[in-house]
Amino acid sequence: MALDKSSFEIEYLRGGSRQVTSVEHVPGCEHAPTLALSDEVNAWAGRHRVVFTTALMRFLRNDDELAAVVGHELAHNVLKHRWSQRRWEEEADYVGSYFAALGGYDPEHAITLWPRMARRNVDGAVFRSRQSHPTFPARMIALQETILEIRGKVERGESLAPEYQD
Numbered sequence: 001m002a003l004d005k006s007s008f009e010i011e012y013l014r015g016g017s018r019q020v021t022s023v024e025h026v027p028g029c030e031h032a033p034t035l036a037l038s039d040e041v042n043a044w045a046g047r048h049r050v051v052f053t054t055a056l057m058r059f060l061r062n063d064d065e066l067a068a069v070v071g072h073e074l075a076h077n078v079l080k081h082r083w084s085q086r087r088w089e090e091e092a093d094y095v096g097s098y099f100a101a102l103g104g105y106d107p108e109h110a111i112t113l114w115p116r117m118a119r120r121n122v123d124g125a126v127f128r129s130r131q132s133h134p135t136f137p138a139r140m141i142a143l144q145e146t147i148l149e150i151r152g153k154v155e156r157g158e159s160l161a162p163e164y165q166d
């Protein structure tokens with residue numbers, strides 16, 4: 001896949017059926033999605049990259065779950081998180097939920113995705129360090145509050161901007 005082309009085709013399997021989609025290359029995000037061949041259910045943010053493993057792509061049940069992961073990892077990059085710290089995981093969950101909602105996806109899917117992912121792979125990137133990552137119940141409570149905040153803004157017709165301050 002060369003990003004300097006104006007379009008390219010992606011061939012993939014969905015529900016056992018081979019699909020081909022043409023994708024127009026429209027620069028709009030400097031954080032390129034990258035697919036890594038791996039049996040580990042994992043994703044991580046890197047300098048100008050958001051990396052997803054092939055095992056993660058098989059693990060995800062729908063596009064809303066993918067949006068939860070994309071939002072979380074993209075938030076790490078946008079917020080310029082360089083090392084894993086507990087509060088940065090909370091920020092990535094918070095801002096990432098907004099990214100998912102802004103993309104038209106249901107951020108509530110993160111509530112079921114993260115526990116399922118933790119059960120599948122407790123060493124996954126999102127849960128890699130016990131020191132740096134929020135305890136699971138605290139993370140789920142914060143995420144639920146974020147989803148209620150987003151839902152409230154949608155119901156009131158307010159813009160979907162995170163209440164984020166440096």
Ligand SMILES: [Zn+2]
Pocket residue numbers: 072076088089092125126
């Ligand atoms: Zn993270």
